[in-house]
Amino acid sequence: MPAFQGALMKITSKMLTISPYVSVAWKEISSLHTKMDDFSQPIALVITLKNLTQVEVPHLDSMALDEIFHAFARHNEQDKPEENKPPENPLQFSLPLKQITPGIPVHAATAHNPQQANFPILPPEVLEKVTQIAKIFGLEDTSLLPKAEPHCNCVHCQIVRSIHGDAPESPHAEEVISVEDLTFRGWDIKQTSDKLYVVANPLDANEQYTVFLGEPLGCTCGHKNCEHIKAVLST
CATH class of the missing domain: 2.30.29.30 (Pleckstrin-homology domain (PH domain)/Phosphotyrosine-binding domain (PTB))
Incomplete structure (x- = not known):
């Protein structure tokens, strides 16, 4: 010493x-x-x-x-502690398959791929086969698995949904809009007699006018060439 x-x-x-x-x-x-x-x-x-x-x-x-x-x-x-490593994806196991289906290698299932978001839905028999193999490899506890990304149909997300028992992500049905829906309706028009029409505001039941298409042309609003007359003429 x-x-x-x-x-x-x-x-x-x-x-x-x-x-x-x-x-x-x-x-x-x-x-x-x-x-x-x-x-x-x-x-x-x-x-x-x-x-x-x-x-x-x-x-x-x-x-x-x-x-x-x-x-x-x-x-x-x-004494420096080891850096915490992120938990490995449980799907990164070695499957006894070279590919999931022709043209889709197994490694495509191990990670989410946004570039495959619009990938076609895999055949049910393929998803069932991969799901069964995943469970053989000890993935019965689905809480350990990552969640599938919403509105993504990449191979990884499809398989994760299948293992979780979730329904496949279907493409959103496009809403059909008619020509009538696209037409802006400013006034409700009702013909009450020959050349006589009632024009009403659909948003205000108290606002309504009477339009006469005879001689002389006129509207109870008191203005010539008003929007109420134009609305009736446009019908």
């Missing part, structure tokens, strides 16, 4: 001992830094523990300081 002006120091892979100042496990040390004098010379090693306690160790030479800092760095490198 080297001595530095009355301090005995021992360094191991797990402990730092500088008698009579400190004896502590590396894992309990939060940080190390040196305290400097007015001439930027180190006068003490300051050890900050994880419980926020600070210990000052004076009179250590540069060789001792280097040894302590290097040992602390080595411990932190060895």
